[in-house]
Amino acid sequence: MPTPDAPGLCRDCGTRLPAGAAEVRCPACGSPRLIRHAELHSLSIAHIDCDAFYASVEKRDDPGLRDKPVLIGGGKRGVVSAACYVARLYGCRSAMPMFKALKLCPNAVVIKPDMAKYSAVGHQVRTLMQGVTPLVQPLSIDEAFLDLGGTETLHKGSPAHTLAMLAKRIETEIGITVSIGLSYNKFLAKIASDLDKPRGFAIIGQAEALDFLAKQPVSLIWGVGQALQAKLVKDGVTHIGHLQQMPARDLIARYGAMGERLASFAQGIDPRRVEVERETKSVSAETTFDDDIADPEELKRILWRLSEKLAKRLKAAELAGAGITLKLKTADFRTITRSKHLDSPTLLADRLYRTALPLLEREATGTSFRLIGIGASDFADPSQADPPDLIDRNRDRQKKIEGAMDAVRKKLGDTAILKGRGLAARK
Amino acid sequence: MKLIIDRAALLKPLAHVQSVVEKRNTIPILSNVLLRAEGDMLSLTATDMDIDVVESVGAEVSRPGATTAPAHTLYDIVRKLPEGTQIELAEESGSNRLTVRAGRSTFSLSTLSTEEFPALSGGELPYNFVLQAGEVKSLIDRTRFAISTEETRYYLNGIYIHATNSSGVPVMRAVATDGHRLARVEMPLPDGAAGMPGVIVPRKAVGELRKLVEDAEGEISVSLSETKLRFGFGDIMLTTKLIDGTFPDYERVIPAGNDKTLQVSRKDFADAVDRVATISTEKSRAVKLSLQNGALILSATSPENGTAIEELEVSYSASPIEIGFNSRYLLDITAQIEGDEAQFTLADAASPTIVRDQSDESALYVLMPMRV
Numbered sequence: 033m034p035t036p037d038a039p040g041l042c043r044d045c046g047t048r049l050p051a052g053a054a055e056v057r058c059p060a061c062g063s064p065r066l067i068r069h070a071e072l073h074s075l076s077i078a079h080i081d082c083d084a085f086y087a088s089v090e091k092r093d094d095p096g097l098r099d100k101p102v103l104i105g106g107g108k109r110g111v112v113s114a115a116c117y118v119a120r121l122y123g124c125r126s127a128m129p130m131f132k133a134l135k136l137c138p139n140a141v142v143i144k145p146d147m148a149k150y151s152a153v154g155h156q157v158r159t160l161m162q163g164v165t166p167l168v169q170p171l172s173i174d175e176a177f178l179d180l181g182g183t184e185t186l187h188k189g190s191p192a193h194t195l196a197m198l199a200k201r202i203e204t205e206i207g208i209t210v211s212i213g214l215s216y217n218k219f220l221a222k223i224a225s226d227l228d229k230p231r232g233f234a235i236i237g238q239a240e241a242l243d244f245l246a247k248q249p250v251s252l253i254w255g256v257g258q259a260l261q262a263k264l265v266k267d268g269v270t271h272i273g274h275l276q277q278m279p280a281r282d283l284i285a286r287y288g289a290m291g292e293r294l295a296s297f298a299q300g301i302d303p304r305r306v307e308v309e310r311e312t313k314s315v316s317a318e319t320t321f322d323d324d325i326a327d328p329e330e331l332k333r334i335l336w337r338l339s340e341k342l343a344k345r346l347k348a349a350e351l352a353g354a355g356i357t358l359k360l361k362t363a364d365f366r367t368i369t370r371s372k373h374l375d376s377p378t379l380l381a382d383r384l385y386r387t388a389l390p391l392l393e394r395e396a397t398g399t400s401f402r403l404i405g406i407g408a409s410d411f412a413d414p415s416q417a418d419p420p421d422l423i424d425r426n427r428d429r430q431k432k433i434e435g436a437m438d439a440v441r442k443k444l445g446d447t448a449i450l451k452g453r454g455l456a457a458r459k
Numbered sequence: 460m461k462l463i464i465d466r467a468a469l470l471k472p473l474a475h476v477q478s479v480v481e482k483r484n485t486i487p488i489l490s491n492v493l494l495r496a497e498g499d500m501l502s503l504t505a506t507d508m509d510i511d512v513v514e515s516v517g518a519e520v521s522r523p524g525a526t527t528a529p530a531h532t533l534y535d536i537v538r539k540l541p542e543g544t545q546i547e548l549a550e551e552s553g554s555n556r557l558t559v560r561a562g563r564s565t566f567s568l569s570t571l572s573t574e575e576f577p578a579l580s581g582g583e584l585p586y587n588f589v590l591q592a593g594e595v596k597s598l599i600d601r602t603r604f605a606i607s608t609e610e611t612r613y614y615l616n617g618i619y620i621h622a623t624n625s626s627g628v629p630v631m632r633a634v635a636t637d638g639h640r641l642a643r644v645e646m647p648l649p650d651g652a653a654g655m656p657g658v659i660v661p662r663k664a665v666g667e668l669r670k671l672v673e674d675a676e677g678e679i680s681v682s683l684s685e686t687k688l689r690f691g692f693g694d695i696m697l698t699t700k701l702i703d704g705t706f707p708d709y710e711r712v713i714p715a716g717n718d719k720t721l722q723v724s725r726k727d728f729a730d731a732v733d734r735v736a737t738i739s740t741e742k743s744r745a746v747k748l749s750l751q752n753g754a755l756i757l758s759a760t761s762p763e764n765g766t767a768i769e770e771l772e773v774s775y776s777a778s779p780i781e782i783g784f785n786s787r788y789l790l791d792i793t794a795q796i797e798g799d800e801a802q803f804t805l806a807d808a809a810s811p812t813i814v815r816d817q818s819d820e821s822a823l824y825v826l827m828p829m830r831v
Contacts, residue, residue: 421638421827
């Protein structure tokens, strides 16, 4: 991909290198971190991904951890939320069960996630991103798409130059590293950011996109999950190259709406734009147990605590939900979701709980579960939430009680006041 | 079993009974219709364990017997056969196959033993009385829109029917509410209904019954106990289990002290609400009613769509008031008012409002306002 005769850029000082020269180090600052690409200065869609985000934040705050393997995650049954690059040398990966990661790397330092801290750092990063373009589409706390089209005059440099300087600024001002993928659409930018991790900068240009994709597995295409991948393998399709050989018409006939996506992505076409606002579709709270739980009473207690957590999140997001979903994962990893729709949206923990309770009672008949969660969707404005009810005269009272409890918690902390239904019976 | 029947004669009862059968069933027998040929009649039964519908129809029975076959499949077959065809239904005993023959078409359907077919009938139904088909339609139509769909309050998932006194006159009342609105309709208590228990008829049974009475005329016999209710008319009999719960004390909900009275042409009001609500957001559907001497201003605003205002001449002389309602609820109610004038009795912007048909005392609606 990178050819010595292509234009280049120093990622440390931003010096532009003309095409043709074959320096290995930047003539201005001596850095070896040069990037060269024929389309270097014409591509403008980027995907930026923080490197081992949670772990990097912890290492930043405790330099003693720098060279140690660090795993972020909770409890022996939890999963690894992030593994630092040292831990990755041992084979640890995020989303891996913690016990498995610890088997691979017994001397890893395990740190309980501090979401509030990560969220604050994530916002700092986002603010820096928004400083270079208004078109920032966050995908999660630690990654985002950026469209830098039309910013050349403003930043007196190509998008690639602006991105290199942005990465540098994130490193010096926030103290964590990011990897950048630059291309001409979101699909390829996202793939690119993964090519050169950590502290990377990878480019996929128009010229090489098709050859590059041909060699990649189909699972790289966004939306190809295990089921579809299995189906594709059955049909003899393992690499994107196979898809490139098939007419779009056939793919659509065979795989429906997904076939259309397969066809265009395989050709390096992704019409999705970088969308600034992503509307919240659902808010949820869930927990994975240390040990599987079958006892309905225990599950109900946990459901109540999660209902309170969800109500708190809904209030913080100023969203009232009318669709309530209960999520359960069985000991053998089967996911069950059950939903109910309310006549009017709610923000009340009590109503969330009462709606999910019958759904739980129907499922909790002896099965062992490893996870329970409750979510709200189909949002409305909080002013429409929990209207006074003709029959349930308690509705207004409940609203006042929860309001009072919220006020106490705000002042004295989340555990200052609790309902008995969230606590285990005295044995 | 073997019989011959005209397509049209079979299609009608089959259409009626198959409607009870759920699309997906974990218990295979519940997907089937029970066919029983006896004398010169064919009776068809379908059930979902909560409701069963039995209908009889004349047929040329050459070999009496009974079997069960997939209800939706049989219905689809009969529906697609050309009009005027004679259909032969036959099952050789022990073959577990029902043969459907008509013209040049032959179908063979797998059957299940009649012994597996659950019977809902049985048990004493001590209260018996008669209602006119028109009365049943009117009781259902004017209340069912208010039935709650929230399962958490299962006791509101139906129409509550009971006997009581209204200004000293014995009446039968039907009540439904979802907490946002309440509908109460009454009629003179029929002979034989005195002392009947209050029962909650589940939503699905209400829907099935309403479909069946659509074409019915004349008398409908009603029998009930505390757990079951049966309607019989013509050759059709619908039996349903009742919701096992206590309907709340709805009288408490109907305000007695509302002192502001609004009279408005039902049609003008409904049309105006419908127009103004075009603007209100899909989620809230809110419209605001601003009342002052002789005038009603209906308005709606939405951050996305803009605003709408419409003024109506009305009869109103109490102090000015502004109150918001869900437009859909207003339209549901006005759609059930048959007279020309609707009467609203209001208290304040946060309290329930009563809506009535000016020319008909038998129905009363209560509507909870919403914040606007």
